[in-house]
Amino acid sequence: MHRLSIIGGGRMGDALLGGLLQAGWARPDELAVVEASAARRDELVALRPGVTVLDAPEASEGVVIAVKPGDVAAATGAAVAVGAQRVLSIAAGVTLATLEGAAGDVPVVRAMPNTPALVGAGASAIAGGSRATEADLDWAGSILGSVGTVVRVTEPQLDAVTGVSGSGPAYVFLVAEALIEAGVLVGLPRPTAAELAVQTILGAGRLLAESDETAEQLRAAVTSPGGTTAAGLRALEAAGVRSAVLDAVVAATERARELGG
Numbered sequence: 001m002h003r004l005s006i007i008g009g010g011r012m013g014d015a016l017l018g019g020l021l022q023a024g025w026a027r028p029d030e031l032a033v034v035e036a037s038a039a040r041r042d043e044l045v046a047l048r049p050g051v052t053v054l055d056a057p058e059a060s061e062g063v064v065i066a067v068k069p070g071d072v073a074a075a076t077g078a079a080v081a082v083g084a085q086r087v088l089s090i091a092a093g094v095t096l097a098t099l100e101g102a103a104g105d106v107p108v109v110r111a112m113p114n115t116p117a118l119v120g121a122g123a124s125a126i127a128g129g130s131r132a133t134e135a136d137l138d139w140a141g142s143i144l145g146s147v148g149t150v151v152r153v154t155e156p157q158l159d160a161v162t163g164v165s166g167s168g169p170a171y172v173f174l175v176a177e178a179l180i181e182a183g184v185l186v187g188l189p190r191p192t193a194a195e196l197a198v199q200t201i202l203g204a205g206r207l208l209a210e211s212d213e214t215a216e217q218l219r220a221a222v223t224s225p226g227g228t229t230a231a232g233l234r235a236l237e238a239a240g241v242r243s244a245v246l247d248a249v250v251a252a253t254e255r256a257r258e259l260g261g
């Protein structure tokens with residue numbers, strides 16, 4: 001019996017596998033990954049020595065469902081049929097009701113992670129199904145905690161989480177693209193603009209995470225009276241960047257709600 005099987009060894013599934021191994025959550029021989037694509041299975045064997053790579057689920061104490069939303073119910077049913085005792089799904093938009101329909105009496109936890117999990121800096125939220133105990137939520141939290149931070153929310157709040165942190169990396173990447181393009185516009189060589197833009201976003205994120213000051217206070221600290229930042233911020237406010245972010249999060253949240261039925 002495997003301690004944990006990850007069903008779907010794509011980007012998110014393998015990120016979790018890597019995080020679990022790096023955090024010492026489990027030894028490689030306690031983990032299995034079930035992957036439908038033969039080519040991807042070959043890659044996983046090379047990437048994750050000692051981890052069992054399978055084409056169909058085997059008995060496992062717990063499973064993480066990391067396949068595309070349309071494949072989740074079948075993958076959950078197959079894992080439970082061979083003895084999984086706990087299910088954690090990271091699929092966007094697949095409700096606890098759907099998961100519980102596929103899992104029968106087995107407790108399920110639904111999560112919304114994000115792609116910075118690939119570098120151990122993810123942000124995830126989890127919500128437990130009707131049969132999930134505190135121990136099941138702790139178990140799910142410890143898995144996702146190996147690749148970043150984890151918060152607990154109610155299931156309806158997972159749509160808002162999708163709008164803020166699930167989709168959020170894409171908003172930041174869009175800003176990064178624009179900042180690099182702007183650097184070129186004002187005369188920097190592209191590699192220089194890219195290096196400065198990336199480090200600025202990384203540094204601002206770290207400062208925000210590590211400082212006791214709020215985003216507003218940190219922004220004020222960059223803004224000298226009558227200076228360059230005030231001029232730049234005025235242009236951003238005039239272009240409606242603040243309300244565009246509000247609209248983006250509301251649109252993504254509404255779309256998550258629609259996808260979840």
Ligand SMILES: NC(=O)C1=CN([C@@H]2O[C@H](COP(=O)(O)OP(=O)(O)OC[C@H]3O[C@@H](n4cnc5c(N)ncnc54)[C@H](O)[C@@H]3O)[C@@H](O)[C@H]2O)C=CC1
Pocket residue numbers: 007008009010011012013034035036037040066067068069071074075090091092112113114115166
């Ligand atoms: N990419 C993102 O930003 C986020 C993705 N998610 C969720 O994570 C899940 C996985 O997404 P990705 O890793 O990006 O997708 P992906 O396409 O990279 O990986 C899915 C993998 O599952 C395999 N697969 C499909 N059916 C299978 C089955 N029945 N048994 C075993 N393997 C099977 C596929 O061959 C593929 O390798 C999705 O449900 C997605 O909604 C959640 C939050 C953020």
Ligand SMILES: O=C(O)[C@@H]1CCC=N1
Pocket residue numbers: 092162166167
């Ligand atoms: O765009 C999507 O639907 C998924 C959910 C969160 C991030 N990507």
